[in-house]
Amino acid sequence: MQKLFRTSILVGVFAASLGAVPATVSAQETESQKAVLVTGASSGIGLKITEVLASKGYFVYAGARKPEDLAALNEIENVESIRLDVTVQEDIDAAVARITEAGRGLHGVVNNAGVAVFSPMNETPEKDIDFVFDVNVYGPYRVNKAFAPLLVANKGRTTTIGSISGFVSGARGGTYSMSKFAVEAYTDALAAEMAESGVLVSVIEPGGFKSEIRRKVVLHAMGKDPEKPGQLTAEEQAQLDERLTRFADLKEPDAVAEATLHALFDEQPRLRYMVTPDQEEAEITIRTVLTRVAQLNADQPFSYSLEALQEMLAEAVAAQ
Ligand SMILES: NC(=O)c1ccc[n+]([C@@H]2O[C@H](COP(=O)([O-])OP(=O)(O)OC[C@H]3O[C@@H](n4cnc5c(N)ncnc54)[C@H](OP(=O)(O)O)[C@@H]3O)[C@@H](O)[C@H]2O)c1
The missing domain is CATH 3.40.50.720 (NAD(P)-binding Rossmann-like Domain)
Structure with missing residues (x-):
């Protein structure tokens, strides 16, 4: 995660106009x-x-x-x-x-x-x-x-x-x-x-x-x-x-x-x-989400087959 979170300041002058109420526009x-x-x-x-x-x-x-x-x-x-x-x-x-x-x-x-x-x-x-x-x-x-x-x-x-x-x-x-x-x-x-x-x-x-x-x-x-x-x-x-x-x-x-x-x-x-x-951060994110799908699907009475999951993914991709 730290790797993912690899890490401009305004130089301004104090202006007296900060609280000014803008004029109504045309x-x-x-x-x-x-x-x-x-x-x-x-x-x-x-x-x-x-x-x-x-x-x-x-x-x-x-x-x-x-x-x-x-x-x-x-x-x-x-x-x-x-x-x-x-x-x-x-x-x-x-x-x-x-x-x-x-x-x-x-x-x-x-x-x-x-x-x-x-x-x-x-x-x-x-x-x-x-x-x-x-x-x-x-x-x-x-x-x-x-x-x-x-x-x-x-x-x-x-x-x-x-x-x-x-x-x-x-x-x-x-x-x-x-x-x-x-x-x-x-x-x-x-x-x-x-x-x-x-x-x-x-x-x-x-x-x-x-x-x-x-x-x-x-x-x-x-x-x-x-x-x-x-x-x-x-x-x-x-x-x-x-x-x-x-x-x-x-x-x-x-x-x-x-x-x-x-x-x-x-x-x-x-x-x-x-x-x-870069591609690396995109891949980590997509793989993480897909892994979560696999975790949800695993070992439960209503699991989907890999083929059914692929079909769902294809539908979701097509909907974008
Ligand atoms: N940079 C990245 O890599 C990255 C990645 C993913 C998401 N983000 C998200 O992008 C957004 C902008 O962050 P940044 O990376 O550009 O960081 P940043 O340069 O530190 O800017 C953060 C901004 O939020 C303002 N802020 C902090 N607390 C505030 C408050 N209580 N009320 C109003 N403004 C407040 C700061 O104002 P002050 O100058 O007054 O403190 C500053 O203008 C954040 O939501 C961050 O989570 C950043």
Whole structure:
């Protein structure tokens, strides 16, 4: 699992405009620019999605927490930053009010904000599990619930950045995988429930791509608060650098942004998009899921023959 989890910061200035309420837009703008909310847009995958959407002319409400990130996001054309901690209901309610007042409507939500901790299950304090679930699981639940009326009004889209860790788990990856497995269950339920209202739901499953998440995981493992690591000693900095070197060659998450675009704007979006940087991660994920099928099927009174399983697989593949 650690192998699977091989592991851009905004330089911005504090701007006084953060709390500014946007002016109501013209009807022409409303029609030509579909608006999308991206949570966790300060770095990594969320920043990449924000940049790609904005460069294609979509209007992005970019959620972030730190003043300098909000200010830097505001510098991107077609982007308006919005203070949004997905664990804080007041932030979410304020974002709904602000986006509603802006008058553009909302075509899509990208639930990207995410965190991770890696440690053996029996050594993981409950507060770490709460921390991860609060962001990765309750975050999309809270955000989708709050923005549902706007999405329904637009017959829009909502997608969550899950992970191949939503299918693969293993030593030390339990807490993160538990949260991402939950995202899979959540997505299936929400998709079934929202279909009638015309809102299409999906989940993107990235493999390992370049972002800030591994730096935060290592800081956490070093006993530092990733959000406020403070001044590291030279020894701690060297330890951090050393543990991050093996992730230096990870690819930029452009392919994840492309899949997100498809989920948001294609006429026939898929429910799931696996996006891995290489064949190896795709193979591990597919084999893990197939192994789980074999485990379920084994030694029980209603088992299927290999031939019947192959037929089922062929049907499932044909349905995609
Ligand atoms: N990179 C990968 O290899 C990979 C693979 C599979 C899945 N993913 C998933 O991709 C998503 C993005 O992660 P990333 O890899 O791009 O990591 P990242 O660079 O660390 O970005 C995580 C983002 O989430 C934000 N965030 C954290 N806690 C938040 C909260 N309580 N409320 C709102 N925003 C919060 C962070 O904001 P701050 O800057 O304010 O902390 C940051 O913008 C996550 O869901 C992650 O699980 C990543």
